[in-house]
Amino acid sequence: MAVVLDTNMKLFAERLNITSSRMVRDYGMSTVDEIIEAEAAQGNTQAVNYAREMYNSPSKLIKIFKLTDVENKFVILHNMDDKTRLQVLPLLEKEDLVMGMYFFTKDKLLSMLMEVDIEELVNVILGAFPLQEIVMMFTEDDLAAFFQNEKLEKYDVINQLKAMPPEVMQKFVEGVTGRPSEETNPFDLIKSIEQLPIDQYRDFMSSIDPDVQRQLTFQLTKQKPEYLQLFENETYVHMLSTLMKTEMVKPMIYLEKDTMMEMVSILPDDLLSIVAAQVDTRAFAEFLLEGHTDVLEQALMI
Numbered sequence: 001m002a003v004v005l006d007t008n009m010k011l012f013a014e015r016l017n018i019t020s021s022r023m024v025r026d027y028g029m030s031t032v033d034e035i036i037e038a039e040a041a042q043g044n045t046q047a048v049n050y051a052r053e054m055y056n057s058p059s060k061l062i063k064i065f066k067l068t069d070v071e072n073k074f075v076i077l078h079n080m081d082d083k084t085r086l087q088v089l090p091l092l093e094k095e096d097l098v099m100g101m102y103f104f105t106k107d108k109l110l111s112m113l114m115e116v117d118i119e120e121l122v123n124v125i126l127g128a129f130p131l132q133e134i135v136m137m138f139t140e141d142d143l144a145a146f147f148q149n150e151k152l153e154k155y156d157v158i159n160q161l162k163a164m165p166p167e168v169m170q171k172f173v174e175g176v177t178g179r180p181s182e183e184t185n186p187f188d189l190i191k192s193i194e195q196l197p198i199d200q201y202r203d204f205m206s207s208i209d210p211d212v213q214r215q216l217t218f219q220l221t222k223q224k225p226e227y228l229q230l231f232e233n234e235t236y237v238h239m240l241s242t243l244m245k246t247e248m249v250k251p252m253i254y255l256e257k258d259t260m261m262e263m264v265s266i267l268p269d270d271l272l273s274i275v276a277a278q279v280d281t282r283a284f285a286e287f288l289l290e291g292h293t294d295v296l297e298q299a300l301m302i
Contacts, residue, residue: 016046037064058285065296067285073277076288078270080295085269088276089261091283098253100264100275106245109252112263113237120255122228125236127251128243134228135218137239142231143213147205149230152220154201156227158194160219162187168215175209 016039018027027035039046066072077085089097101109113121125134138146146152164172170181177184196204205213221227240248252260264275279287288296 016044018044033060033063040064041066058282058289061285061288061293062281067281070277073279073281073284074273076295077273077276080273080292082269084292084295085272085276086265088279088284088287089265090257091279091287092261092276093278093280094253094257094260096275096278097257097260097264098249099278100267100271101249101252101260102245103267103271103275104263106241106248109245109248110237110241113240114233116233116255116259118229118231118233120259121233121236122225123254124251125228125239126225127254128240128248131222132218134239135214135221138214138217138231138235140210142235143210143217144206145232146217146227146230147213148202151230152227154194154198156220156224157205157216158190160216160223161190161193163219164212164215168212171209172212175212 016035018035018039027038030038062068065076067076077088080088104112113124116124129137147157161172169186173181173184173186173189176189193201193204217227255263264272267275
């Protein structure tokens with residue numbers, strides 16, 4: 001006796017290219033959703049197409065295509081063209097983008113950081129080292145250039161000169177005068193420095209004892225962290241180069257998200273797909289529903 005399906009189920013079976021006998025045998029008491037899910041999981045192209053057309057809610061798409069599985073996301077992403085895959089990056093959290101940095105070699109990361117905006121690089125360096133350690137790593141050339149910089153306000157430097165610890169003040173006075181510190185009123189000395197023409201003042205400050213310069217630099221940058229932006233990318237990249245790659249990558253979370261996306265975007269397709277697969281499941285489903293469900297046809301491994 002032949003198996004008979006009602007008209008609707010027969011049309012549905014034909015649409016999915018399922019024979020009547022298999023429909024009864026495998027899906028006798030199953031719902032349409034359960035049938036679609038099972039057939040899609042087996043790579044039935046017609047079932048995938050049907051799901052694309054009929055299921056237009058994120059929750060349905062997540063269930064049918066098992067989008068909670070990172071491997072399934074990867075397969076779908078890997079089947080996208082470059083332009084579409086890159087459109088997923090803004091949906092990622094910064095923590096997900098940091099993961100992508102580990103795929104680069106240390107040398108490649110350092111070379112990319114050379115091109116990063118100095119404000120962002122300062123945020124990275126402050127995440128990697130305490131301020132006092134950063135100041136200790138500045139070379140004498142770094143410090144000399146810092147005190148020559150036109151953006152370093154003379155008023156701030158003079159104020160910090162007056163606020164130096166006694167032992168540093170003593171070293172400063174003796175280094176400038178060549179006489180025991182008790183023979184000179186340090187505030188008179190500072191006043192005379194303040195009255196120097198700007199070019200002479202800068203030349204003077206860039207030539208004083210490096211230990212005094214470091215103390216002043218620490219005080220200045222502690223009060224106004226933006227002064228750290230007066231140093232060169234190369235200086236900070238060299239500091240980061242002293243770290244293991246793992247420790248160097250962690251503070252890259254302080255880069256701007258756009259910068260992180262630009263860096264990660266140059267990864268090879270397979271590695272970029274691994275990074276993008278960390279995307280929030282619902283956000284990814286919504287993205288697919290916004291005109292990208294065609295990629296589901298090409299991802300029949302799900």
